[in-house]
Amino acid sequence: MENKKIKIGLIGLGTVGSGVFKTLKNFDNIEVIKIAVKNKNKKRNIPNLDEKIVTDDPYEVVNNPEIDIVCELIGGLDPALDLIKTAIQNGKHIVTANKELLAKHGVELFNFAEEHNKVILYEAAIAGGIPIIMPIKTILAGNKISKIEAILNGTTNYILTKMDIQGASYDDVLREAQELGYAETDPTGDVEGFDAAYKITTLATLAFKKRIKLENVYREGITKVRAEDMKAANDLGYKIKLVASAKMDENGYADVRVHPMLISKDSTLAHIDYVTNAVSLTGHPIGHITLSGPGAGEFPTASSVVGDILIIAAELDKTDYLLPMMRCNHQEPAKNIEISDTQNKYYLSLNAKNNKGVIGNIGNICAECNISLESIVQKNVSENNTADITVITELCREKDMQNAVNAFKNSQFINNVNSLIRVQI
Numbered sequence: 001m002e003n004k005k006i007k008i009g010l011i012g013l014g015t016v017g018s019g020v021f022k023t024l025k026n027f028d029n030i031e032v033i034k035i036a037v038k039n040k041n042k043k044r045n046i047p048n049l050d051e052k053i054v055t056d057d058p059y060e061v062v063n064n065p066e067i068d069i070v071c072e073l074i075g076g077l078d079p080a081l082d083l084i085k086t087a088i089q090n091g092k093h094i095v096t097a098n099k100e101l102l103a104k105h106g107v108e109l110f111n112f113a114e115e116h117n118k119v120i121l122y123e124a125a126i127a128g129g130i131p132i133i134m135p136i137k138t139i140l141a142g143n144k145i146s147k148i149e150a151i152l153n154g155t156t157n158y159i160l161t162k163m164d165i166q167g168a169s170y171d172d173v174l175r176e177a178q179e180l181g182y183a184e185t186d187p188t189g190d191v192e193g194f195d196a197a198y199k200i201t202t203l204a205t206l207a208f209k210k211r212i213k214l215e216n217v218y219r220e221g222i223t224k225v226r227a228e229d230m231k232a233a234n235d236l237g238y239k240i241k242l243v244a245s246a247k248m249d250e251n252g253y254a255d256v257r258v259h260p261m262l263i264s265k266d267s268t269l270a271h272i273d274y275v276t277n278a279v280s281l282t283g284h285p286i287g288h289i290t291l292s293g294p295g296a297g298e299f300p301t302a303s304s305v306v307g308d309i310l311i312i313a314a315e316l317d318k319t320d321y322l323l324p325m326m327r328c329n330h331q332e333p334a335k336n337i338e339i340s341d342t343q344n345k346y347y348l349s350l351n352a353k354n355n356k357g358v359i360g361n362i363g364n365i366c367a368e369c370n371i372s373l374e375s376i377v378q379k380n381v382s383e384n385n386t387a388d389i390t391v392i393t394e395l396c397r398e399k400d401m402q403n404a405v406n407a408f409k410n411s412q413f414i415n416n417v418n419s420l421i422r423v424q425i
Contacts, residue, residue, distance in 0.1 A: 004029075004317070005028075005029055005030065006030050006031070006068050006069065006309075006313040006316060007031055007067045007068050007069075008030060008033065008068070008309065009034045009036075009062070009064060009067040009070045009071070009087075009092070010034070010061070010071050011035075011036045011061055011071065011072045011080075011083060012072070012073035012075075013036075013037045013044060013046075013054075013073075014073070015297070015298045015301075016073050016124070016298065016302060017035070018045065019301065019302030020302045020305045020306060020309075021035070021046060021049075023303070024309070027310070030309065030310075030313065033067065034053050034055065034060060034061045034067065035053055035054050035061075036057065036061045037055070037056060040055070040056045058074075058079065059083070059086065061087075062087035062090060063086070063090060068092065068093065068312075069093045069095060069309055069312055069313070070083075070093070070095070071094075071095045071096070071305060072094065072095070073097055073098075074098075075097070075098050075100065075101075076100060076101070080101050081101060081105055084101075084109060084120075088112055088113050088116050088118045088120075092118065093118050093119050093120075093121075093322070094118065094119070094120040095120075095121050095122070095305055095309055095312070096120065096121075096122050096124075097125050097304075097305060098122075098125060099195065099199050099202065100198045102125055102198070102201075102202045103198035103199075103201040103202055103214045106202060106205070110328035113327075114328070117320075117321065119312060119322050119323050119326060121133075121311065123304035123305070124302075124304035124308070125202065126152070126199050126203050126279075127199070127293075127295050128277060128294055128295035128296045129297070129301060129304055130278075130292065130293045130294075131291070132203065132279050134311075134326075136206050136281075137206070137325050140281070140283070141325070142285075143283040143284060145208065145248075146247065146248050146282055146284070147281070148204060148244070148246040148247075148280070148282075149243055149269060149424075150196075150199075150244045150245070150269075150277070150280065151242065151243065151244070151269060151276070152196045152199045152244045152279070152295065153190050153193075153199075153295070154182070154275030154276070154277060154294075155177065155182055155184075155191070155275075156191055156196070156242040157241065157272065157273070157275060157276065157277070158177055158274050158275050159173045159174055159177055159183070159222065160225065160230075160242065162177070163227055164234070167227050167230070167231065168227060170226070170227075174187060182275065191221050191222055191223055192221035192223065193219040193221040193222075193242065193258040196244040197219045197258045198214070200246055200257075201213075201214045201256070203244075203279070204254065204256050204334075205330055205334075206330070207246065207281065207283075208248045208334060210252075210254065210330060210334035211330050211332065211333045212246070212254060212256050212334050213334075216254075216334075216336040217257060217258065218257035218258070219259070220257075220260065221242070222242050224419065225260050225419070225421070226349075226418065228349065228418070228419075229418075229421065232347070233262050233347065236347075236375070236390070237265050238262040238264060238423070239263050239270040239271075240260055240263070241261060241263050241272070242258065242259070242260055242261075243258070243260070243261040243269065243424075244257075245257055249337075252335055253335045254334040254335065254337065255342055259421075260422075261422050261423065261424055262347050263424045267424065275294070275296065276292060276293065276294065276295065277292065277294070277295025278293075279292075311326070340397075340402070341397065341398065341399070342398050343395050343396065343397055343398075344395070344396070344422045345392065345393055345394065345395055346392070346396070346401050346420060346421070346423060347391070347392055347420070347421045347422075347423055348390070348392075348405075348417070348419070348420055349389070349390055349391075349417075349419040349420075350388070350389045350390075350414055350417055351387070351388055351414070351415045351418055352387055352389050352414050352415060353387075353414075353415065354381050355413065358387075358389070358413045362376065362391065362408075362414075365404055365407045365408060366391075366404055369396075369400045369404040369407065370400045371393050371394070371401065372394040372396070373392070373394065374394050375390075375392045376390070377389065377391075386415055388418070393423075401420070405420060
């Protein structure tokens with residue numbers, strides 16, 4: 001059995017699939033025998049690709065009796081969900097990079113795989129080329145992880161970095177990112193935080209050993225972040241990043257969310273720029289660690305996919321129960337903290353009339369809403385006698401902050417609430 005080649009089926013030959021195919025050519029014990037693509041006539045940058053192994057019917061892959069491992073690299077829910085279940089039913093192990101599928105149907109898939117004694121590995125689904133699933137499952141298994149803060153979406157991190165460096169508007173940088181291919185024509189999945197929400201759902205489930213439901217993950221994108229907010233944050237000693245975070249308190253309640261955040265310049269995450277991703281974990285006994293690297297792309301993501309393939313391949317025919325440490329055993333759902341009940345610090349940008357009593361009015365509204373202020377700065381008195389005022393609060397409840405925002409909107413002194421962004425604590 002030592003000379004037996006492990007037979008692989010690929011579903012998808014896009015950016016990641018191409019990288020996986022090219023990388024697997026380096027391994028003598030691995031053979032890709034069938035590849036499913038959407039369009040067989042599309043020209044691909046893959047030298048010496050044998051067209052006979054390419055099909056436009058993905059069920060030719062999952063129903064092929066020779067295949068040992070199926071790699072699903074097409075993303076989305078349909079037909080990926082049925083393809084994976086069919087492959088498992090047919091005795092194949094699974095490697096996937098599909099973060100949306102795992103976030104929405106992870107329970108169903110992992111239970112189905114366990115019923116059929118198959119494994120699903122998904123290192124590439126969280127942070128591209130950064131190894132995070134395997135470390136949590138193995139070398140960090142003895143830790144009680146209590147906090148995650150991560151930059152998990154390269155598109156939004158690129159946009160925010162360019163806004164910060166160029167002082168440009170969100171719309172201008174998005175347009176540039178689309179022209180360079182860093183952002184999709186429809187960027188909603190990235191800029192509204194869906195992609196990062198899918199990833200933190202699965203990552204938090206692993207780290208906390210409790211099932212996190214996607215519908216309990218608070219999500220807010222970057223579309224309202226302004227160039228003025230970037231400058232104000234810098235002046236205050238911060239950078240603005242789209243952060244996927246998860247915390248588990250001492251009572252077992254999970255607070256999982258994705259939103260823009262002011263990050264202290266002293267923090268490692270503040271210096272994760274452009275398309276780079278990073279995951280910071282806090283736990284006992286490890287303390288605090290950060291893993292960073294390329295979060296997307298042909299070969300970084302292929303690195304994680306191929307790593308998963310090789311892990312499975314090394315165990316085939318050696319045991320009746322492969323990779324017990326890598327299997328999902330998190331059946332108990334986490335208790336959830338509603339965003340309105342969370343405690344946060346806030347950055348608040350207001351445009352106000354440049355009249356006597358304005359600062360006092362802001363202070364009074366905050367005091368009435370049980371909010372203490374860390375700092376308040378007035379700048380840029382304009383020709384129409386209005387001023388921009390930046391506020392940083394002390395720790396307070398989300399519901400109290402929202403009450404204050406409503407009060408500001410109804411105040412005779414305040415023209416507009418420009419921005420409300422949470423601050424790292």
